[in-house]
Amino acid sequence: MRTGGGLSLRLDRRAVVVGLVLLALALAAGVALIGSGDYPLTPAEVIATLTGGGDAGQTFVVQDLRLPRVLVGLLVGAAFGTAGAVFQTVSRNPLGSPDVLGFAQGSSVGALVAIVYFQAGTVAVAAGAVAGGLATGLGIFLLAWQRGIHGYRFVLVGIGASAMLYAVVLYLMTKANIVEATRATTWMTGSLNGRDWDQVWPLAAVCAVCLPLVLLNGRPLRMLEMGDDAAYALGVRVDRVRVLVLLAAVVLVAAATAAAGPISFVALTAPQLARRLTRSPGPNLLPAALMGALLLVAADWASQRLFGADQLPVGVLTGVLGGGYLLWLLATERKAGRV
Template identity: 50%
Template sequence: MPDGGGHRRGFGRPTRVVRALGGRVSLRLDVRTLAVCAALALVGLALGVVALTTGDYPLSVPQVLDALVGAADGPVRLVVVEWRLPRALLALVLGAALGTSGAIFQSITRNPLGSPDVIGFSTGAYTGALVVILVVGGGYAGVAAGALVGGVLTAAAVYLLAYRRGVQGFRLVVVGIAVSAMLASVNQWLVVTADLETAMAAAVWGAGSLHGATWAQAAPASVLAVLLVLPLAWLAPRMGLLELGDDAATALGLRTERVRLALVVVGVALTALATAAAGPIAFVALAAPQLARRLTGAPGVRLLPAAVMGAVLLAASDLVAQRAFAPTQLPVGVVTVSLGGVYLVWLLVREART
C-alpha cells in the first residue's frame, strides 16, 4: 500500500515511486536499490576525484575543486580541466553505457552470459570501426559511424539467424558467439593485411584505451549517451514484462518483438558508442549487471544499478591502468579483461553448481 511519502511495499521490499516529465514517466525502485545506487554513485564520484588528483603532476583535492569552479590558476586548470577531466568523465559515461547495454541484453536473453561482448555486438562494432580506420580512413566521426553501422549490422544478422517464431535467449547467445568468432577472424585479417603503422595504431586502439582522451571525444560521447538512454524510461517497464516470457507479456498486451527490437537497437547503439570512443572494452557489460544484482538483491537485472556499477568498474579499471605501472600506462581494456576473466570463471563455476 502507498504511504504519504511515496513509498510502497511489494513482495516484502519497501519501494519508492520516482516520477519524471510531469508525472508522465514513473519508475518504481525499492529502497535497497536506491541506497545501493547512491552508494555506488558516491564511489564513482570519489574515483573521479582521485583520477583528477593523481598523475605526473599531483594535485590536492582543494586544488581540483578550485579548478572545477574556475578559481584555480592557469597550470592547475589546464591539468585538471583540459587534460584529466575528459578522461575521467569518459570513463564514467562509457562505463554506464556498457553497464546499461549489458543489462538490456542479459534481460532479453534471460542469461547472465548475454552481454554484447559475448554475443558479438562489440566485435561487430569493432569490425565497423576497423574498416573505417584501415580501409576508408577518417577521424573520430567516421570511426563512430563505422562502429555504429558495424554493431547494428551484426545485431541484425544475429537477430535474424536466431529468429524462429520469436527469439529465444539461449539461441541468441549461441548464434551470437558463432558470429563473434567469425568477425574476430575478419578483424585479425584486416589488421594483418594493413600497413605496419596503421595496423599498430589499430591494434593499440583495439585494446580499448582512454589514454589521450580529449573534450572532442568526451563531449559528444556524453551527449549521445544521454540521448540514447532517454527511450529507456519508456522501455524499462516493458523490459520487465519481457522477463515474464513472451506468452505472459503478450497476454498483458505487450508487442514483444517490437519492444525487443527497440531494446536491441538501444543496447547496440550504447555498445557502439563506447567502442567508437575508446575501442572495444570487454567484460564491463558482462559483469556490471550481475554484480549490481547481487548488491541490490533484486530478482533480475535492473538498468540503473547496472549503469552505476558499470561506471564504477570502468573508472576503477582506468585508475589502475594509469597508476599500476606508472609512468607506463596500460590500455584500460587490458585491466578489464584481466578482472573480467576471473569473474567469468567464477560465474561459470557458480552456474554449473546451480
C-alpha cells in the same frame, strides 16, 4: 509513492541506497582519476578547480586534459553497463553480453576497415566502429528472428557471429602495414588515453537519447524475465519492447566502442554485480549503469596507480579481471546445473 497526477511509482529502498552509493563512489573515483598523473592534484584542488577556483595551470590540466578522459570513462561505463543489463535480460542468460555476442567484434571490424583500407583519422575510425556495430546488430537480429527474438537463439547466433567476426579481425590485421597494425592493436585494446572533448559530446548525445529510452522500458523488461506468455498476459507488447531496447543497447555499445575501443567485460560484470548488491529482481538498469561507470573509472585509476600514467590501457586490466569473473560465473552456473 504516488504523484499528484495519480501515477504510481514503486521504489526499492535497497536499490535506491545502492544506486546512491555507486554514484558517490563513481564521482569519487573520477575526482581521484583527475588528480592522478605526472602533475598530481589533491581531491580538494580538483574540486576547487572544477568549481571555478585553481590557477591557470590547474585549470588547463583539469578541464582540458583530464576531465574529458574521466567523462568519457563514466559515459562509456554507463553505456556498457546498461547495454549488458539489456542483453542479459532479453536473453535470460548471465553470459549474454556484447562481449560474448559479437557486437564489440563488429565495431572492431568497422574500425579496422577504416584504418587499414582508408588510413582514416579519429573521426572516421569512430564512424567505422559505429557502422560496424550497427551492421552486426542488424545481422544478428535478422538471423535470430523467427516469429520474434528468443533468448537462446539470440545467444547462439551472437556467439557464432563473434567467432566469424574475430576471424575477420585477424584477416584485416594481416593486410595492415606495421604502422596501421600498431594503431589497430592500440585501438582494439581499449583505452581512455588521449580522450578529449571531441569524444565526449557525441557520446553524451547518444547516452542522453538511449539511456532514458531504455530506463523507461525497465518495467516491461522486468516482465519479460518471467517469459513471453506472462508478459503478454500483463499487457506487454513483447516484440516491440524487445526490438526497441535491443536497438538502443546496440547503439550504446557502438557509440561507447567508438569512443574508447572495445573495452572488455564491463558489460558482462556490471549488471551481475549490481543485481547482487541490490538483491532485487529485474534488470536493475540504473544500478548497472552506475556500476559500469564505477568499474571503468576505478580500473583506469588503478592502472595508473599501479603501472604509471598511460602505461597500461584500461582494457587490459578489465580483461584480466573480467576473465577471472567469467570463469567464476561459469563455475557457479555449472554447479547450479544451468550450463
